[in-house]
Amino acid sequence: MADVKVGIIMGSQSDWPTMKEAADILGALDVPFETRIVSAHRTPDRLWDYGKTAVERGLQVIIAGAGGAAHLPGMMASKTRVPVIGVPVQTRALNGVDSLYSIVQMPKGFPVATMAIGAAGAANAGLMAAQILALTDPALAGRLDRWRADLSASIPEEPADD
Ligand code: RP5
Secondary structure, eight states: OOOOOEEEEESOGGGHHHHHHHHHHHHHTTOOEEEEEOOTTTOHHHHHHHHHHTTTTTOOEEEEEEOSSOOHHHHHHHHOSSOEEEEEOOOTTTTTHHHHHHHHOOOTTSOOEEOOSSHHHHHHHHHHHHHHHHTTOHHHHHHHHHHHHHHHHTSOSSOOOO
């Protein structure tokens, strides 16, 4: 089995329908990844261990999704220099604006690359991770170029009635 390059972590099982978008993209591009539930609040020791071992385990990108008081991406960024891409999960109470604000406003020195709220953000996180890895992986770069060309080709030039 290929070495895992991307860690997809999320604060709760309830984040999985959103974070699966990132997993689906990485799967389509044949990028080895793992998925874990790692909560900043409910399992802080798990968060710490994951961040502490990320470099030695060979992770090259971490995609971290959380909702509400979404501290997971920022705390992970504080624990490892592996780049963290943050996904604000859409919440019921505040529609994900709470998640976005919790993730995006990092203090100088510990960045999180923050995506859009919800499913589109998770899919883009998968693509961003693949693009980072493609800088040093020509085969993946080729697969990404084809993926992007296929998407462009699927967009009609004119709108149609339903
Ligand atoms: C956050 O709280 C999780 O990332 C999730 O988005 C949110 C709600 O979690 P559950 O109560 O559904 O487990 O930590």
